[in-house]
Amino acid sequence: MKTLPNCNAFTIRLRFISNYRAIFADKSYFSVIQKSHFVQKDATITHCASLPFGFIKAEDDKRRASCYNRWVESRKTAAEPSYVKISGEFLMKRRTVLKLAGVACLLPLSSCSASAAQSAASSQAGAPLVVAMELAYPPFETKDDAGNPTGISVDFAKAFGESVGREVEIVDTAWDGLIPSLQTGKADMVVSSMTITEERKKTVDFSDPYANSLLAILANKDSGISTIDDLNQTGKKVAVKNGSTGHVYAQNNLQNAELIVLADESACVTEVAQGKADGFLYDQLTIYRNWQKNLDTTTAIFVPYQDVEKWGVAVKKGNTALLEQINAFIRDFTADGGFDRLSETYMPEEKKAFEELGFRWFFDLS
Numbered sequence: 001m002k003t004l005p006n007c008n009a010f011t012i013r014l015r016f017i018s019n020y021r022a023i024f025a026d027k028s029y030f031s032v033i034q035k036s037h038f039v040q041k042d043a044t045i046t047h048c049a050s051l052p053f054g055f056i057k058a059e060d061d062k063r064r065a066s067c068y069n070r071w072v073e074s075r076k077t078a079a080e081p082s083y084v085k086i087s088g089e090f091l092m093k094r095r096t097v098l099k100l101a102g103v104a105c106l107l108p109l110s111s112c113s114a115s116a117a118q119s120a121a122s123s124q125a126g127a128p129l130v131v132a133m134e135l136a137y138p139p140f141e142t143k144d145d146a147g148n149p150t151g152i153s154v155d156f157a158k159a160f161g162e163s164v165g166r167e168v169e170i171v172d173t174a175w176d177g178l179i180p181s182l183q184t185g186k187a188d189m190v191v192s193s194m195t196i197t198e199e200r201k202k203t204v205d206f207s208d209p210y211a212n213s214l215l216a217i218l219a220n221k222d223s224g225i226s227t228i229d230d231l232n233q234t235g236k237k238v239a240v241k242n243g244s245t246g247h248v249y250a251q252n253n254l255q256n257a258e259l260i261v262l263a264d265e266s267a268c269v270t271e272v273a274q275g276k277a278d279g280f281l282y283d284q285l286t287i288y289r290n291w292q293k294n295l296d297t298t299t300a301i302f303v304p305y306q307d308v309e310k311w312g313v314a315v316k317k318g319n320t321a322l323l324e325q326i327n328a329f330i331r332d333f334t335a336d337g338g339f340d341r342l343s344e345t346y347m348p349e350e351k352k353a354f355e356e357l358g359f360r361w362f363f364d365l366s
Helices: 035-038 063-074 110-121 154-163 175-183 244-254 263-273 284-293 319-333 338-346 347-359
Strands: 008-012 015-017 019-026 030-034 084-087 090-094 099-100 103-105 131-134 168-172 204-206 211-213 216-218 236-241 256-264 277-283 298-301 308-313 314-316
Touching: 015 308, 015 319, 019 063, 035 204, 084 154, 090 347, 131 154, 131 175, 154 168, 154 319, 175 204, 175 314, 216 244, 236 244, 236 263, 244 277, 256 263, 263 277, 263 284, 284 298, 284 347, 314 319, 319 338, 338 347
Parallel strands: 131 168, 236 256, 236 277
Antiparallel strands: 008 099, 015 019, 019 030, 084 103, 090 099, 204 314, 211 308, 216 277, 216 298
16 A cells, blocks of 8 residues: 655644553554653654554553453544544644644545544544532542542542543533533533532433432531421521422421522531531531531430432533443443442541431442
8 A cells, every 4th residue: 555645734622541651542552642742843653554453652462452352442433534644743732633734645645535534523532521529529529639529439430430431521610500510511521519400401311329328417516406307486486408309398498497508518518517507518528527526515306307308420412422421331331349448548436326216328229
């Protein structure tokens, strides 16, 4: 096959394959380079004609085969690009856009531009998986001392990304911006301890439930509160986090009380601890943890007063392909004991306390 003159430089969007990015591929050949090499210049990428696929600095044969198999699965319905050899200077831009100079085609020259277009069209499946969450709800969504995302939801999202061969990018997003981030395409999915509600299902699609929760009350010790009905009285003040299910419940069922709507749960806890609010409605775990931190000024009321809430992963309306992947992962992750491991890592004391109190654990969906 005759090598033709170089094509013009162009920009394409690349595919992620585990710890690598694919440049070009056909059903027999493809080349990749490690992410760390994307800032280098004068590198050469050449297909290995004697192998079904070629890597530059692949870690080992097992990893290489795993990446290749994932690539094959993702390519079953994709258009077939040209077989090419790439050389010359290339620089990494933000995220997945790479500028290639000096591309020599081993197919007719007209196929070169088509190859670029086909590669761009098939790129989305391998792009970073952008996961929005509000990093203000430990131990599910929070930050470590260095400011990096950490917690159960973070590990869950990363495990999902690994299962589908995509790098995960966590984006810290205010609670009231989570659903809009899906609607505007800024995020692919929301993993933020979000309750599945009929109202939210009007604007986003939810995965199968992966956790359940009940609302509880954190009450000031001097408030005289012992049931939810005690809060529904004239003169009582109830702190709620804006947009939470506790907020919705209070709006619908505590019309006689004054609602204090705040941006985050820590502010609500402070209102109760300082006696500025009589009670705070939130999930059992948050109430338990903050009660233990404020034993002198607060008391916790765990008497159920609403149906069990189910948490799910939210995606943009109509993104059924991603939703199916998430649902399959939730089933496998649960069966493999993934949520049990996360519980032992992040909440061993809380799980023991829930068992002693007779509460259903978060990840017990039986």
